[in-house]
Amino acid sequence: MDDIKILKGNIIYTKTKDEFEICEHGYLVCKDGKVEGIYQTLPFRLGGEPIEDHGDCLIIPGMTDLHIHAPQYTFRGTGMDLELLEWLETNTFPEEAKYKDVLYANEAYAKFAKNLKHSSTTRACVFGTIHRRSTLVLMDHLERSGLVTMVGKVNMDRNSPDELREGTQESAEETVEWMKDVQHKKYKNTLPILTPRFIPSCTDELLDMLKMVQMRYQIPVQSHLSENLSEIEWVKELCPYAEFYGDAYDHFGLFGADAPTVMAHCVYSTEEEIQRMKENGVYVVHCPESNENLSSGIAPVKRYLEEGLSVGLGSDVAGGSTENLFRAMAHAIQMSKMRWRLVDQKYPALKSEEAFYMATKGGGSFFGKVGSFEEGYEFDAVVLDDSRLESSRQMSVKDRLERMIYLADEREVKAKYVRGNKII
Amino acid sequence: MDDIKILKGNIIYTKTKDEFEICEHGYLVCKDGKVEGIYQTLPFRLGGEPIEDHGDCLIIPGMTDLHIHAPQYTFRGTGMDLELLEWLETNTFPEEAKYKDVLYANEAYAKFAKNLKHSSTTRACVFGTIHRRSTLVLMDHLERSGLVTMVGKVNMDRNSPDELREGTQESAEETVEWMKDVQHKKYKNTLPILTPRFIPSCTDELLDMLKMVQMRYQIPVQSHLSENLSEIEWVKELCPYAEFYGDAYDHFGLFGADAPTVMAHCVYSTEEEIQRMKENGVYVVHCPESNENLSSGIAPVKRYLEEGLSVGLGSDVAGGSTENLFRAMAHAIQMSKMRWRLVDQKYPALKSEEAFYMATKGGGSFFGKVGSFEEGYEFDAVVLDDSRLESSRQMSVKDRLERMIYLADEREVKAKYVRGNKII
Numbered sequence: 001m002d003d004i005k006i007l008k009g010n011i012i013y014t015k016t017k018d019e020f021e022i023c024e025h026g027y028l029v030c031k032d033g034k035v036e037g038i039y040q041t042l043p044f045r046l047g048g049e050p051i052e053d054h055g056d057c058l059i060i061p062g063m064t065d066l067h068i069h070a071p072q073y074t075f076r077g078t079g080m081d082l083e084l085l086e087w088l089e090t091n092t093f094p095e096e097a098k099y100k101d102v103l104y105a106n107e108a109y110a111k112f113a114k115n116l117k118h119s120s121t122t123r124a125c126v127f128g129t130i131h132r133r134s135t136l137v138l139m140d141h142l143e144r145s146g147l148v149t150m151v152g153k154v155n156m157d158r159n160s161p162d163e164l165r166e167g168t169q170e171s172a173e174e175t176v177e178w179m180k181d182v183q184h185k186k187y188k189n190t191l192p193i194l195t196p197r198f199i200p201s202c203t204d205e206l207l208d209m210l211k212m213v214q215m216r217y218q219i220p221v222q223s224h225l226s227e228n229l230s231e232i233e234w235v236k237e238l239c240p241y242a243e244f245y246g247d248a249y250d251h252f253g254l255f256g257a258d259a260p261t262v263m264a265h266c267v268y269s270t271e272e273e274i275q276r277m278k279e280n281g282v283y284v285v286h287c288p289e290s291n292e293n294l295s296s297g298i299a300p301v302k303r304y305l306e307e308g309l310s311v312g313l314g315s316d317v318a319g320g321s322t323e324n325l326f327r328a329m330a331h332a333i334q335m336s337k338m339r340w341r342l343v344d345q346k347y348p349a350l351k352s353e354e355a356f357y358m359a360t361k362g363g364g365s366f367f368g369k370v371g372s373f374e375e376g377y378e379f380d381a382v383v384l385d386d387s388r389l390e391s392s393r394q395m396s397v398k399d400r401l402e403r404m405i406y407l408a409d410e411r412e413v414k415a416k417y418v419r420g421n422k423i424i
Numbered sequence: 425m426d427d428i429k430i431l432k433g434n435i436i437y438t439k440t441k442d443e444f445e446i447c448e449h450g451y452l453v454c455k456d457g458k459v460e461g462i463y464q465t466l467p468f469r470l471g472g473e474p475i476e477d478h479g480d481c482l483i484i485p486g487m488t489d490l491h492i493h494a495p496q497y498t499f500r501g502t503g504m505d506l507e508l509l510e511w512l513e514t515n516t517f518p519e520e521a522k523y524k525d526v527l528y529a530n531e532a533y534a535k536f537a538k539n540l541k542h543s544s545t546t547r548a549c550v551f552g553t554i555h556r557r558s559t560l561v562l563m564d565h566l567e568r569s570g571l572v573t574m575v576g577k578v579n580m581d582r583n584s585p586d587e588l589r590e591g592t593q594e595s596a597e598e599t600v601e602w603m604k605d606v607q608h609k610k611y612k613n614t615l616p617i618l619t620p621r622f623i624p625s626c627t628d629e630l631l632d633m634l635k636m637v638q639m640r641y642q643i644p645v646q647s648h649l650s651e652n653l654s655e656i657e658w659v660k661e662l663c664p665y666a667e668f669y670g671d672a673y674d675h676f677g678l679f680g681a682d683a684p685t686v687m688a689h690c691v692y693s694t695e696e697e698i699q700r701m702k703e704n705g706v707y708v709v710h711c712p713e714s715n716e717n718l719s720s721g722i723a724p725v726k727r728y729l730e731e732g733l734s735v736g737l738g739s740d741v742a743g744g745s746t747e748n749l750f751r752a753m754a755h756a757i758q759m760s761k762m763r764w765r766l767v768d769q770k771y772p773a774l775k776s777e778e779a780f781y782m783a784t785k786g787g788g789s790f791f792g793k794v795g796s797f798e799e800g801y802e803f804d805a806v807v808l809d810d811s812r813l814e815s816s817r818q819m820s821v822k823d824r825l826e827r828m829i830y831l832a833d834e835r836e837v838k839a840k841y842v843r844g845n846k847i848i
Binding site: 073074075076077078079080081095104107108111289292293295296297298321322330333334335337338340341342343349351352389390391392393395399402403404405406407409 | 497498499500501502503504505519528531532535713716717719720721722745746754757758759761762764765766767773775776813814815816817819823826827828829830831833
């Protein structure tokens with residue numbers, strides 16, 4: 001017997017970055033956890049199946065947050081008066097050090113996972129801390145949430161305070177231990193991802209060892225890239241052999257050549273770096289709100305999209321203030337307008353379609369066939385009830401979706417499916 | 425018998441733009457609608473009065489939205505893909521034309537007033553449409569809300585579609601009729617404000633007549649100024665006699681010389697314009713989200729503050745997507761960072777204190793002694809319950825206030841007082 005689920009509502013999604021696909025008052029059919037089809041009229045063969053009727057609600061694909069720091073969720077929305085390197089030292093590292101305490105981690109990660117579950121996000125690439133046991137606690141909470149995530153125990157063996165720095169050997173060994181723990185846990189929805197924090201936090205020796213771990217366990221990689229001007233200068237000093245920031249990762253085989261790799265920010269990527277990302281299939285994570293809050297700048301994301309790079313969106317909590325990816329979409333559009341106005345008129349502003357595409361299929365593709373309602377895609381769906389935003393005006397489904405970008409939060413999330421399972 | 429009210433909670437406000445005044449678990453005392461004082465320990469003489477204990481909540485002054493378009497609330501969050509002049513023609517003017525229908529206006533304005541009432545705003549300068557009767561309906565709704573507002577019947581006699589254009593004489597006469605209506609209505613909290621839409625919408629003849637109305641009724645003025653580059657070019661063509669955009673208003677005595685005047689945007693004000701605003705005491709309304717959404721640019725608001733201009737914040741719905749002034753504060757800070765990074769490093773980013781000051785005392789001063797808890801200020805207070813944003817971390821009152829800037833919405837507004845009256 002097939003497992004069939006049928007949702008009815010105003011279905012809207014993107015196959016490409018350039019346009020919305022819309023089926024008003026249509027039927028979205030899930031079969032064995034995958035999208036079977038979208039129908040304006042339900043086919044006869046499905047006539048006997050129960051229908052979950054969401055009336056005039058919008059139904060969109062689940063979103064993917066390609067870059068979020070779980071331990072930083074505790075101080076979201078505060079400490080926004082510094083640039084990246086000072087912000088890390090002053091706000092972030094002291095907070096992350098607290099996660100040595102598994103009880104603190106357990107309490108904090110429970111809240112993080114609960115709120116992420118109730119957001120429009122169905123998939124996420126998540127940073128933990130250097131602490132192996134606390135990272136497992138994070139994975140336990142995320143597994144229970146029903147979300148599908150990739151989670152990283154962070155590696156750091158230099159340029160961080162004593163209480164948040166591992167020995168080089170220790171960092172590699174703990175990562176191997178963590179991989180064994182993860183295998184033992186047999187998570188269904190929670191995958192490990194190798195997470196060297198960023199070049200300034202990892203010695204060459206450590207990156208060499210992490211490459212061995214990556215090959216041994218065949219896991220993907222996440223890190224940070226070309227976010228801030230001082231950071232980039234620092235990487236030049238630390239890795240004189242590197243042609244550009246990303247080349248420092250590539251030097252150790254940690255820049256997409258052998259494994260799916262996702263790099264957050266890319267605000268200041270050079271021509272060579274962009275070229276290498278293209279060749280190696282590196283994913284760019286655009287985190288506009290974080291890039292505003294930390295005074296980093298505006299990434300040329302319209303260019304990345306036009307050149308065919310894989311681009312997703314990240315909330316980058318707590319550089320970003322919220323896990324709400326609608327806000328990330330709005331910031332992406334708004335920042336692309338400011339970039340057009342103030343920096344470079346060669347690339348026009350992002351359209352709603354492009355922002356939505358990045359938040360769904362763009363980032364989702366890092367998880368496989370995810371983020372669209374095309375046939376065979378994993379069934380991640382979010383039902384949005386926008387009746388809170390009452391208006392006297394008749395609005396098209398497309399207009400209502402655009403309005404969600406600017407105004408929606410978890411209150412609009414009425415139901416949520418991940419891989420065909422209803423989690424809200 | 426004095427009318428005494430006592431609120432207990434974590435009181436935070438700004439006397440100056442540079443620092444927060446904080447009284448944790450303190451008493452805020454209201455006497456006859458005005459702030460009587462703030463006390464860490466309640467004075468003996470007040471011992472017999474009932475206390476409204478808000479526990480660990482924050483208590484802040486009510487905010488002033490110095491620029492919001494009530495009729496545009498219906499399409500907030502949509503139609504963001506155009507610059508100002510095209511956006512007006514395509515989205516705004518057709519919607520505003522609908523307000524000829526008083527029934528449409530009544531339904532739409534009821535929703536607007538309801539949501540503004542439940543926001544953190546206690547005062548606002550509001551644009552209606554050209555329609556006299558509908559503008560009175562808007563004023564009726566705002567009066568019932570308990571908010572204190574200045575509301576304008578808009579004047580437009582050129583460069584707009586037939587259905588949203590008045591004859592020159594007609595526009596002036598309807599304004600006089602509207603003033604008479606308003607006098608007849610005897611509103612307590614709802615004041616008229618003269619509202620020539622902007623120079624491109626008003627002929628010289630009309631502005632001459634409106635000056636007469638302004639003098640006859642002694643009313644303040646609100647309009648738009650130097651928002652968008654094409655708009656500024658157009659004003660140059662339309663008013664060849666004007667030295668700069670603001671000088672066109674000043675030519676007709678409508679730029680602060682005789683009456684309190686508030687000008688929205690000032691993104692591209694020249695040295696001469698800034699100087700004239702200073703001389704004439706013109707208020708600047710910073711509307712950062714609108715300036716992002718309409719690709720206008722970033723106003724040098726840090727400079728305005730440092731030079732001692734009067735500056736408040738505006739949501740500018742529907743160029744801005746929301747009436748939530750916390751969002752305007754966050755956008756102001758974020759845009760000041762982008763301006764520092766991309767345009768001009770002479771002025772550093774805005775601090776939380778400055779954003780909060782603009783939203784409270786900065787804009788509030790347009791209404792008199794409003795927006796602070798200093799003795800004698802009108803008692804506008806908002807109680808914020810931030811317990812929704814649970815965190816494992818201990819947070820100071822200042823950190824919690826900063827977090828509100830990024831994350832608060834109407835859910836946090838637990839109670840609200842305007843002129844000493846509890847309206848929520």
